[in-house]
Amino acid sequence: MLSFDTRGPAAVPARRDLRGDGAVGEAADAAAAAAGVSLHGVSCVFGRTPAVRDIDLTVANGEFMALVGPSGAGKTTLLRIIAGLQPGYEGSLAIGPRDVTDVPARARNIGFVFQNYALFRHMTVAANVAFGLKVRPRATRPDRHAIAARVAELLELVQVAPLAKRYPAQLSGGQRQRVALARALATEPALLLLDEPFGALDPLVRKEIRTWLRALHDRLGLTSIMVTHDQAEALEVADRIAVLRDGRLEQVGTPSELEDHPATPFVHQFLGETVRFDGVHEHGRLRLDPPWSAVPLLGQPPAMGEGRVSLSLRPYEVALRPTAEPGAARIVDVQRAGAFHRVRVAPTGDGRDAIEVLAPSSEPPPRPGTTCGLDLSRARSFGGDRETAGRRIAVGW
């Protein structure tokens, strides 16, 4: 019970058995039992401003979920609700098979890693990690030797064993991060919650720690939810990403689902740089809004609704085709940027309203001053009051 099996993927089923609690009786319950966390209709209001509105979210057992969104989107509030640190929310919340809506934080069996780590600075590293075990009631508290052994094991696991006798003030940011993680894992939580875990680290350490954290998650068979405002971080670490905006869930999906089928222009834009065109799609013909209305369109997305639409593309998805047709766009200038040429192209000859697109550097770059048309066939399309190939969801737009 006390020791993590750290031998590899084989450890995962063992831990799941530990948490099964025999609730896996009927087939209908199977889905619920496999859920690491499930939220239903969760809302939370600060004064008059709703911080989180009507969230339904399920995180599978063993999954690494990232909550992303701009600041003020409600992601930290949502994480704190799951942890039980945010009083006064509506809706229901279950961790594993157990409903914890009214359970206080201390009884939820979670591990929480705070953005500022919140290490107890009057305790040594070892005492910090041991805290969760030492505060247990006598009946379930391991004896001193068992606690010491477990602490040593955890410090080994997070690779800070030599620092056991140090105080938090004597550690670097990355080391504090690891100690905070070890402390959170000491009580064998069913769920690990991370609030901007890499926010305070310098970029090099950050990259290293997030790779390591993801490996640790897999090795221990954890269920983890991480809050971050850095979409690149989320894309790299998480199995699935939940995009929040203004307290609402905009979309939940795997990184490639979000990239290929974003539910809203916001999701597409939040996950990376975009170029956006608006226009009207009628009878199979797409007409862009000014200033691009006169530019020849040499390709358009295959499935698009009728009516007002907006098209969103990554800069490297915009294809420029040389053409001499009237109204053609003009190449303003070209710069080499790594594997791409950074091309600025303007709808009119005077170079105003230019956009930046990326052309692969394997091909000869367009020459400045030449004219071209737009091929937007790789665009995601949004809107269109009739059909949108099923990509729209109800919330937001």
Add this chain to the structure above:
Amino acid sequence: MSGGVLPGWDARPAALSILARLLPRRTPAVIPGALPSLALTLVWVGLIVLLPLAALAARPWQDGPAALLHALSDRRTLAALRLSFGTALGAAILCTLLGLLLAWVLGRVRPPGWRLLDAMIDLPFALPTAVAGITLTTLYARTGWLGAPLARIGMRVAYTPLGIMVALVFVGLPFVVRVVLPVLRDLPAELEEAAATLGARPAQVAWRVLLPALWPALATGFGLAFARGVGEYGSVIFIAGNRPLVSEIAPLLIVIRLQEFDYGGAAAVGLVMLLAAALCLLLVSAARRRLPASLGLVR
């Protein structure tokens, strides 16, 4: 021998170079004029604090060690010193407990009207101590609002060492509250939340997380309240009753000796108080530095 006071020896640069050696070597010279400022500070501190203390320390010996010994072995003097340090210690302990509670209420519980309460904490600082002493005496006298019910259960406060403690708690409490409160307010809420997510019950959070973080502040507050209590005069002499051997405090005894023109005796009591108080404050300071929470602050 060599013709007076070292000819050609300019005292000024020498003094500055001695000062410079006293400064930590790696102090970067970012503050302009750090050296003159230090010199000025030392001169002021010397004139205002050290010189009078040195004069006090020197005075009792002027009548010879025998007179000093005689002055100190007097029963009345010893009783007064014991009373002063004993009540100051008791009052400082009480102040620390009550001050922690008050700081807790102001910093965390925040009942309605806590801002007013917060402002009132400092009143004992501003009130002339004699006013406080007379008010307390009136309250705790046998016919007073508090004294009467206490007398009925057989407790006497005014004109006893207990009364002295009451007065000392009154003047010492703000020290503890003012030292502890900012530290408590600065403790990040995440510490308590982290403890809660790790399974700690509220009492465990208070005892294992919050109190240890407050120990240094509590020790400082204790030291301040104690030091103030040892030297307190105005508020005590009214409520103490000032019976020799029973409720006569050392500062009062000094005044009495002065009125008897026994300057040596007065200085002797003063010297003992000075040394004892310095020793106590050093102990508090040492204890504070040994507290683990300080490790985050002191390297």
